[in-house]
Amino acid sequence: MPKPTKGPRLGGGPAHERLLLANLAAALFTHERIQTTETKAKRLRPIAERLITFAKRGDLHARRRVLGTIGDKGVVHKLFTEIAPQVADREGGYTRIIKTGFRKGDNAPMAVIELVLEPVSKKPASSKKSAARAETKVAPVEETQAEETTEVEETEVVEDADAAQADAEVAEVEAVEAEEAAEAPAEDDKK
Template identity: 45%
Template structure:
């Protein structure tokens, strides 16, 4: 029975699993995004998130604890330098796993795992306007006046009419020769 055995063993011995996760963590820190199977990406997420939390406090003890897991000086420098500066105000959730589909050869589920603060494309995308749920009648009535205004405006060639509230200034554009 598997009572209280929560982590995925990934079909490997303990030493092989630890070495693989350490190597994948170093690759993720250095490259900011790696592609792997979904099971490995989820296991790596559980492995690296506590290390990133540890790097927010740059002390000798923190560096020693993280070095015990990673065993690469370059990765430690990158983690405590650039990565720690970006995640300093984030309260958790430093990585993102996105599914990519299945692999051609063995139909394994493929995903990429990335550090959230280092993805420029996701950071720059504006959030879409939230759509509200309305009945069809309300949506039809709201769209009808907009459509009539849009169709009537191009057909009429009259000069804009100034009202008392907001006078409209008309300017003639010089003819292009």
């Protein structure tokens, strides 16, 4: 069940409010940006976003549902053919409300409501997740028997590995070398 709105209706009666919001929605889809009072803009937002969601579906039933709210076939055609493809990748938030100050005559708070038609930019993967993936992909270093020579074996550094993976490999090699160095005097004592 829809949550009832607080305060008096916009226009007097419920039918007048429905018509007022339908006309505001038609003007928004025609001009893509309208200036109205802040209260009307806030009440218009859910209606406009629901109509855009219907337009994104694009089937005949959705077109008839939108025509039930907006009677102008030209506006509905523009909504389905021009606006819906522009917001196809967007998962919501099709409108933006910007407060513009107060009206000169009656000091009513004014706002601009506009369609958000910019393409959606995907967020890059966070560095913490990519570092965690790199740590899981590090191959374990094979342990070799320590020889009596004091030469240090150098490991090949893979050029493709990113910095985090290379640092992890260097740390593992140093740990292996430290273990070998600790084992070497113990073996000398046994002889």
